[in-house]
Amino acid sequence: MTQANGHGLYLRIPFCHQRCHFCAFYLEIHQTRAAEEFLSSLLSEVRLYGERHPFGPEPLDSIYFGGGTPTTLTPQQLTTVLSAARDTFGLAQDAEVSVEAHPGSVTSEGLSQLRRAGFTRISFGAESMDQDELHRVGRPGSVLNTVEAVRAAREAGFIDINLDLMYGLPGQTIESWARSLRHTIALAPTHLSCYALTVEEGTHLQTAIQRGTIAAPDDALQNEMDDLAEEILNRAGYSRYEISNYSRPGFASRHNRLHWTGGHYLGLGPSAQSYIEGRRFGNVSNLAAYNRALRNRTLPVTECEQLTRADDICERVVFGLRMTDGISLKDTGAMASAALTQKVDDLMAEEILERSGERVRLTAGGRRYADSVAVALLASLESRRHGLPPLDFQVRQREK
Numbered sequence: 302m303t304q305a306n307g308h309g310l311y312l313r314i315p316f317c318h319q320r321c322h323f324c325a326f327y328l329e330i331h332q333t334r335a336a337e338e339f340l341s342s343l344l345s346e347v348r349l350y351g352e353r354h355p356f357g358p359e360p361l362d363s364i365y366f367g368g369g370t371p372t373t374l375t376p377q378q379l380t381t382v383l384s385a386a387r388d389t390f391g392l393a394q395d396a397e398v399s400v401e402a403h404p405g406s407v408t409s410e411g412l413s414q415l416r417r418a419g420f421t422r423i424s425f426g427a428e429s430m431d432q433d434e435l436h437r438v439g440r441p442g443s444v445l446n447t448v449e450a451v452r453a454a455r456e457a458g459f460i461d462i463n464l465d466l467m468y469g470l471p472g473q474t475i476e477s478w479a480r481s482l483r484h485t486i487a488l489a490p491t492h493l494s495c496y497a498l499t500v501e502e503g504t505h506l507q508t509a510i511q512r513g514t515i516a517a518p519d520d521a522l523q524n525e526m527d528d529l530a531e532e533i534l535n536r537a538g539y540s541r542y543e544i545s546n547y548s549r550p551g552f553a554s555r556h557n558r559l560h561w562t563g564g565h566y567l568g569l570g571p572s573a574q575s576y577i578e579g580r581r582f583g584n585v586s587n588l589a590a591y592n593r594a595l596r597n598r599t600l601p602v603t604e605c606e607q608l609t610r611a612d613d614i615c616e617r618v619v620f621g622l623r624m625t626d627g628i629s630l631k632d633t634g635a636m637a638s639a640a641l642t643q644k645v646d647d648l649m650a651e652e653i654l655e656r657s658g659e660r661v662r663l664t665a666g667g668r669r670y671a672d673s674v675a676v677a678l679l680a681s682l683e684s685r686r687h688g689l690p691p692l693d694f695q696v697r698q699r700e701k
């Protein structure tokens with residue numbers, strides 16, 4: 302398996318200006334006062350972890366501002382958080398510092414401020430380059446916003462630019478998907494994420510499908526769109542390095558790789574998740590409770606579990622298999638589990654997995670079943686993971 306990519310910080314900004322019809326994330330509609338209070342809480346959370354040194358002496362390899370929509374905060378607010386994180390945890394010289402942005406929520410001046418502050422990568426949620434498709438899923442903003450945001454980001458000095466696209470949108474056809482891909486390629490991003498639309502519980506989209514006003518995504522069409530994306534993007538010089546992600550050479554997202562290769566990451570902000578040395582923990586998904594905990598100088602952690610070595614290995618296999626170059630069973634320690642090895646053999650016999658030298662990866666067909674493969678592999682182990690008291694976070698001293 303590709304070696305774990307060090308240490309990352311994820312900052313979850315829980316605001317959007319409105320909710321897209323397909324979105325089930327925890328979020329609040331942006332309000333200036335609420336954003337100011339959140340900012341103060343987030344800085345307190347940075348300080349509290351700063352006292353605990355979760356990564357020991359190692360500086361961060363990546364910082365990722367996700368959401369929600371981070372650019373609902375002002376460039377000055379984002380800069381304040383980045384400075385606090387850098388001062389508190391340290392930042393490797395060549396670190397990747399990413400921010401997700403809605404194309405309609407950025408300005409040329411704001412992008413220049415972010416670039417000057419040290420952000421190295423920007424990720425725009427374009428979703429589609431077809432105005433009607435955006436409209437049908439309640440996505441605010443326009444195709445023109447995306448075109449102008451990419452141009453402004455480049456003028457501001459951003460080289461590493463990602464665009465998110467979705468396929469299987471209501472009314473989307475194979476032809477309109479091809480047009481979206483080609484239009485996106487013409488903007489020359491360094492990275493593209495292509496996500497299949499999924500229908501999440503409790504969303505406006507689910508209600509519309511149940512009422513029959515919108516058709517449910519068609520699996521066969523989505524598979525065709527996935528194949529087409531790979532074909533068109535490969536021809537344009539992008540390589541698929543993960544199920545949903547493509548990049549120009551040298552521009553695979555470090556933050557993404559860290560998640561899939563067993564790297565350590567600390568998540569701050571409401572509902573953010575963390576994984577450090579076999580321990581998974583998550584923050585409360587409620588802004589008021591998050592603010593309250595931090596006013597009381599306590600960490601807003603609600604769930605915490607210590608993975609057994611077997612669970613940890615299995616998760617590395619499951620996440621690693623999302624990468625197109627797969628995993629080395631030996632390096633992950635997977636050979637130590639007879640049940641896991643047997644399951645991998647079974648999946649190879651079914652041509653869901655394939656071996657290439659020392660590495661095992663999903664076949665092109667097997668990629669469609671990545672989630673089922675994950676469930677099957679996890680089920681092969683009798684889990685012995687155990688819960689921990691929510692705030693039992695081990696305090697480690699930074700070495701001098």
Ligand code: SF4
Pocket residue numbers: 316317319320321324325326328368369370403426
């Ligand atoms: S912008 Fe992103 S986080 Fe916000 S509602 Fe839309 S999909 Fe959800």
